[in-house]
Amino acid sequence: MITSSLIPCGQYKTSYAKDTTIFDTPVMRAWAVVGVLALIAAPMVLNNYYLSLLIQIGFMGIAALGLNILVGYTGQISLGHAGFFGFGAFASAWLNNSFGIPVVLAMPLAAVMTTFLGLLFGIPAGRLKGLYLAIATFASQFILEDFFARADWFSGGSSGAAAGPVNLFGYELTGDKGFFYVVLFWVVVMFLIGTNLLRSRDGRAFVAVRDHYLSAEVMGINLTKYRILSFGLSSFYAGLGGALYGHYLGFVSAEGFTILMSIEFLGMIIIGGLGSVAGTLMGTTFMVLLPEVMEGGVGIAKTLIGGDVAWLAEGLAYIKQASIGLAIILFLIFEPDGLVHRWRLIRSYWKFYPFSY
Amino acid sequence: MRNVLLASAAITLGLSTTAQAAEIYVGHLADLTGATASVSKPFSAGVADAMNYINSKGGVGGTKIDFETVDYSYQVPRAMAQYKKWTSEHKLAAIQGWGTGDTEALVSTVAKDEIPYFSASYSGHLTDPQGKTSAKAAPYNFFYGPSYTDGCRGLVDWAMADWKKKGGKDKPKFVHMGDNHPYPNAPKDACGAYAKEKGFEILNPIQYSLKPGDFKAQCLSLKESGANYAYLANTAGSTISLLKSCETVGTKAQFMANIWGMDEAGLKASGEAANGIVWVVGAATWNDDVPGMKLVREISKAADPEGKEERPVHYTRGICSAYYMKEAMDMAATMPGGVTGANIKAAMYKKANWVPAGLEGVCLPSTWKADDHRGSTQVLVYQADVKGDNFTMHKVHSVELPRRPEWLGW
Incomplete structure (x- = not known):
């Protein structure tokens, strides 16, 4: 049946359920399932280096999705996402170290703790908009950073905190292979929740607040409630991502969660596509792989030139940083809708080949 | 774009698989772009040049050391x-590390993985291999030189003698200055306790960033506190800014910097603001006339054929760090199992009061024991004389600190 892979031209949807379906066609759903199955099989083929990249994409992607709910769907802004990410990492390590709560439970609990923190720091969002809100969240970033460096009881202060490995049924998951499945589990769960959230009444309320807050209020949406709720939700995602990050590295240090990381999260969702769940994952993948590809590029240049080039090796750190900046600028100019838009264009090109319209 | 991504990913895969043929692999961490880059650059150059030189002379027991320097x-x-x-990619024989934060964070992990970790962090917390007196055992951590705490104690000794010589009557006031960071914090409590024991009054610590900046506010606090001796726990980059700021403010305190707090480049950059500063030096300096400097100059020349570079004190310590590791590897090569982490660790304990061959007079004689990783407790204190653009540095104090058991790991 041709209808299994193509969407008919025109509006044929006869129910709300059909209108809000996640996958437009059965083929798309099948591909998503195949993708997850392929990832489950991935550790058998990939070496640890590639697994570690996938794990990074996983926990960064979860946190970036949280930011996309806040920025892309609700139209708020946050420059403090890294602070919440860090709080989740420290909270999970703290719950595990101080109270002996197993890591598997400590991670979601840490995310809940981060949610409450996000609700607290989201209160200004009830009153502030635009640049003013940006500065308010900027403040939360600095408050949290300083808190991490000083709260010895919670974060171990400037020397950081050890984060134990995941322990499941008495079996310790130390290697990347084991941890990969933990991250994959949470990625699937959190992205499903994220997608479904946006099909719900609350999700539509977020979008309404973003598109026109006055109309939203006229329609009976409690602006303050939904703005703060959006902060809480985004913090839950950030906290869970952070907790996964902490237990993956085995150590959480106060200096890792700077404003630069917050900007990097913003970069991910801008490159991927604001207000798109799939785009979040694409943007994260792009941002995680970009520095690695740059490093590979320098390696290729080395072999081509045939020797160690001092300025190239020394400049690598700058090349990596500059490439991220350049990527954001180029995307803003040439692809403001993000990678997800480009992907849709590519897909439709092949689907209608050779009769594209 | 996608094709480029895929192609370079494929090539990096190719590169990473070919690198696995190495036999003695050493990971080398350096800070070339961060807050401590000004001192890490010469130190890591010393480590890397030494390893390259070792390889040019046949490596360890005929096998070359394969190493990668990562910023x-x-x-x-x-x-x-x-x-x-x-x-995940290599069987590591050892690591030449850098900072206190990362070294302390990896203590338990390297112990579990049995990888000797030669750090450029001389944190006192790394000296207790069995966890007798400190919370955390560090069995696989080694470093060359006096610990930060011992260095600071040596400075306190000098300060007390200086105070008496100058005819000071009351209790002298001592203040710790540094960032809130594992490295400057490492000697804070232990050295404060020692200064108190020696008869100093301890003032509230003053915080200044590891990143160079304008520190006039801190200098004003220093001036108001009436401190006589200020211990600077940061690295040279931020110390230069502090000295400059304090010159403007006009503080009277005597500055004492830790082993990474001052060097030749720092003296040149700070000019007369650094006049009279004392600091810890952990090896021979470039112009010293000692037999071991011949090898140091050869190593430097191999990396810099024109021989123009005047290497700072950190470069020489980098060479010492690499050569202690090399001699331990040489000994490990003759043991059953060869150059493994556990064998290198065992080899480190074999000799007492030893200096790597060829570096006599350069590295301080050191002893590592299975229950005490304080390689050396000898502290050399140097003072700088700066007039205009010219500076000289001379030794003003040398002390061999006692190995008190309760000081282990502190």
Whole structure:
């Protein structure tokens, strides 16, 4: 049946359920399932280096999705996402170290703790908009950073905190292979929740607040409630991502969660596509792989030139940083809708080949 | 774009698989772009040049040392990620590390993985291999030189003698200055306790960033506190800014910098603001006339054929760090199992009061024991004389600190 892979031209949807379906066609759903199955099989083929990249994409992607709910769907802004990410990492390590709560439970609990923190720091969002809100969240970033460096009881202060490995049924998951499945589990769960959230009444309320807050209020949406709720939700995602990050590295240090990381999260969702769940994952993948590809590029240049080039090796750190900046600028100019838009264009090109319209 | 991504990913895969043929692999962490870059650059150059030189002379028992220098910008998470990457791709024989934050964060992990970790962090917390007196045992951590705490104690000794010589009557006032960071914090409590024992009054610590900046506010606090002796716990880059700021403010305190707090480049950059500063030096300096400097100059010349570079004190310590590791590897090569982490650790305990061959007079004689990783407790205190653009440095104090058992790991 041709209808299994193509969407008919025109509006044929006869129910709300059909209108809000996640996958437009059965083929798309099948591909998503195949993708997850392929990832489950991935550790058998990939070496640890590639697994570690996938794990990074996983926990960064979860946190970036949280930011996309806040920025892309609700139209708020946050420059403090890294602070919440860090709080989740420290909270999970703290719950595990101080109270002996197993890591598997400590991670979601840490995310809940981060949610409450996000609700607290989201209160200004009830009153502030635009640049003013940006500065308010900027403040939360600095408050949290300083808190991490000083709260010895919670974060171990400037020397950081050890984060134990995941322990499941008495079996310790130390290697990347084991941890990969933990991250994959949470990625699937959190992205499903994220997608479904946006099909719900609350999700539509977020979008309404973003598109026109006055109309939203006229329609009976409690602006303050939904703005703060959006902060809480985004913090839950950030906290869970952070907790996964902490237990993956085995150590959480106060200096890792700077404003630069917050900007990097913003970069991910801008490159991927604001207000798109799939785009979040694409943007994260792009941002995680970009520095690695740059490093590979320098390696290729080395072999081509045939020797160690001092300025190239020394400049690598700058090349990596500059490439991220350049990527954001180029995307803003040439692809403001993000990678997800480009992907849709590519897909439709092949689907209608050779009769594209 | 996608094709480029895929192609370079494929090539990096190719590169990473070919690198696995190595036999003695040493991971080398350096900070070339971060807060401590000004002192890490010469130190890591010393380590890398020494290893290259060792390889040009046949390596360790005929096998060349394969090493990779990685810049981690003084960020603990990046060091942790690099460690994971190394251990997943190679069988590491040893690590030449850098900062206190990352070294202390990896203590338990390297112990579990049995990888000797030669750090450029001389934190006192790394000296207790069995966890007798400190919370955390550090069995696989080694470093060359006096610990930060012992260095600071040596400075306190000098300060007391200086105070008496100048005819000071009351209790002299001592203040710790540094960032809120594992490295400047490492000697804070222990050295304060020692200064108190020696008869100093301890003032509230003053915080200044590891990143160079304008520190006039801190200098004003220093001036108001009436401190006589200020211990500077940061690295040279930020110390230069502090000295400049304090010159403007006009403080009277005597500055005492830790082993990474001052060097030749720092003296040149700070000019007369650094006049009279004392600091800890852990090896021979470039113009010293000692037999071992011949090898140091040869190593330097191999990397810099024109022989124009005047290497700072950190470069020489980098060479010492690499050569202690090399001699331990030489000994390990003759043991059953060869150059493994556990064998290198065992080899480190074989000799007492030893200096690597060829570096006589350069490295301080050191002894590591299975229950005490304080390689050396000898502290050399140097003072700078700066007039205009010219500076000289001369030794003003040398002390061999006692190995008190309760000081282990502190």
